Amino acid sequence: EFWTIDARLLKRGGTSFEASLVSINGDRKKPEITDEKSATDIVSDLEGGSFRVSGFETKETRRRPAAPFITSSLQQEASRRLRFSASRTMTLAQQLYEGIEIVGSEQVGLITYMRTDSTSVSASALSETADYVKQKFGSTYCPEKPRQYSRKVQGAQEAHEAVRPTSVFRTPESLRANLERDQYRLYDLIWKRMVASQMVDALYDRTVIDSEIKGVSSDIPYIFRATGSVPKFDGFRILYTEGRDDVSGEEDEERGLPQLKVGEPLLCNGIESEQNFSQPPPRFTEATLIKNLENEGIGRPSTYASIIGTIQDRDYVRRDRGRFIPTKLGLVVTEFLTEYFRDIMDIGFTADMEKRLDEIAEGLIKWNPMLLEFFEPFDTSIGAAKEKAKRVERSRLDEESDQVCEQCERPMVIRGGRNGRFIACTGFPDCKNTKPLTIGVGCPECKIGELAERKSKRGIFFGCTNYPNCKFAVNSKPMTQPCPDCSGLLIQGRGSNARCASKECGFRGQVEDGDSSGGARSDEYREVAS
Known part of the structure; x- marks a missing residue:
């Protein structure tokens, strides 16, 4: 539990803005208010006090465009913006790479190879992109020299270019008639990312206002701070902005703040305290899971989609509101493997295995000793599991339901099967009653x-x-x-x-009770396959 205190301030005759308490009695550390009484005491101490501007600063800041796509960033952005699964993204990318028949022309490959760790782009593509930017947006949007991006990915294999259009002059709009809806949406994303990566920075004026008020009874100085930024030059953002996963509330809002002078008095429209609770890390979305796999060095561009597909196909996780939720089966399997195969379940094991396999491919180490080193302890762990592990009770996998079997009056539970979840009687095998x-x-x-x-x-x-x-x-x-x-x-x-x-x-x-399992496909209706 923690409390925050905000004040609604305004310049006489001007618009109001919100500022938050950031300092008490000159302490540079943000105050930790852990209970309601402390928050109430501070608000009471401030009632009737006068605010004045103690600091005002405006400076120019820049935001750089994102690098052209690699496989993982393409999958992440397609998940955020288009709601595509990783496998759907790779299927569509494969189609664009293999080629699309263009009216009045032969089959043309529209993007470069889509399984890559590299953000590098050929000199000819950079030159072509610069020409397009100058023609379409003007020279003010084109940097003096091409942007070069470096990407540090564990175990990266940079044998290919970044994922980009084979020609930026094949604009998405010019190909709309030749592409299916989802092909068009993915190509549009890849095309915009590539072009934006070779445009100038976006410029902002970032303003910070510090306002001081002294406690009426304590005479202690309190500092309230407001931050905001105003777009000054759109730059690459005229074409594209990168999606974000879990946006922090501490990031500057794109809002304007009034022009003030140090020492200027401010009016106060109210001071409020608010109760908050620290939150656990958010559950993974498909985009954040791919990002984590990449950061930990687990998998390859070609395996991210299959990893995510496998954990869903085996019912280890389900989606809820676009985030992965572990199932009872997933928790039981994880608990079992962690107990009997602790080394293999360690995140570092997989990353180290990937690294050693790369070393074998490069001829740095021999495969026989490496596999023997892995197999002997693994075989021992299998033997121990066979000897000590107990059969998992069915009750640990079943989910409770509020239904009662109409045949034997026993409670019914939710179970998983080949064709999905269903309702089953707990009296099985004596009672085999099931329901959808x-x-x-x-x-x-x-x-x-x-x-x-x-x-x-x-x-x-x-x-x-x-x-x-x-x-x-x-x-x-x-x-x-x-x-x-x-x-x-x-x-x-x-x-x-x-x-x-x-x-x-x-x-x-x-809608108020909206909920989402996420991952919806673009076609809402379809017939059930017979």
């Missing part, structure tokens, strides 16, 4: 069945229990409340966002 895992939403097509969670090779979807008579299905989790515009089926988006499943309606917006 319905979500409390009726089928909008046949009006008879309910929508239930299903699993296919393409992932989890929600289909009608009246199948095969009704083949209605959606790829994202439906919501219990109807669409506010047409009363049709409402589909969860990310966070509190939702959208109507009907393309004719087209509703998109925020």
Whole structure:
């Protein structure tokens, strides 16, 4: 638990701005207010006091464009911006790399090889990009010399260029008629990233205002600080800005602050304290998981998608609001492996193995001794696990439900199977009663069945229990409340966002109980494969 104290200040006749308490009695360290009484005492001490400007500074800051894509950054950005899974991104990139038939021309490869650790770009591509920027945006947007990017990735194999368009003069708009919707969206992302990487910095005026007030009863000085930045020159941001995962609230807001002078008095529209709680690190999204794999030296550009696909296919994790949540099965498997294969479960083991395999490929070490060194302790661990490990109880894998078996009146639980999760009686094998895992939403097509969670090779979807008579299905989790515009089926988006499943309606917006399993594909409707 911690408390923050904010003041709403304004210049006489001007607009108000918010400032936060950052110092008490000259202490440079931000005050730690751990309980309500301390916060209330400070607010009481400040009531009736007068603010004055104790510091005002405005300076120019720069923001550099991001480097051209490598495999991992492409997968991360496609996840953030386009909601593509890593495997979907690589499938589309493969199509763009192999070539697309252009009207009036032969099949043309539109991007360079998409499995790469390198941010380097050929001299000819840099020259072509500079020419395009000058023609399209003017010389003020083109740097004096080409930008060079270096990328430190553990175990990087920089045999290829960055992922970029084969020609920046093939603009996304000129190819729209030749590309499928998702191909176009990914090509647009790659193209903009490459062009923006060879544009000038964006410029901002960053302002910091310190305001001092003395405690009415204590006479102790308190400092409140407001920060903001105002765009001065858009630079590369005229074309592209990089997406972010978990944005810190401490980052400067793009907001204007008034021009003030040191010593100038300020009016106060109120001082408020707010209770906060420290939060654990956020769960991984697909983008942040790939970033972590890359930072830890686990996997290769060609394996990130399969790693993420495997942990979902085996039901070790599920998505909720776009983030990975471990399942009971995943927790049990992790606990088992950590107990009997501690060395292998160590993050450093995988990274070290990748490094040693690279050394074998480069001829620096021989493969026989290296494999023997690994196999002997591994074989010992397998023997110990076979001898000591106990069979995992089914109850540790089952998820509770509120349903009771109508055949034997025993409680029913949620279990996982080849075709997805389902409801099963705890009396198995004496009672073999099972049910689909319905979500409390009726089928909008046949009006008879309910929508239930299903699993296919393409992932989890929600289909009608009246199948095969009704083949209605959606790829994202439906919501219990109807669409506010047409009363049709409402589909969860990310966070509190939702959208109507009907393309004719087209509703998109925020709803109070919105939830998301993430990873929705672009096509909302599809028939269940028979």
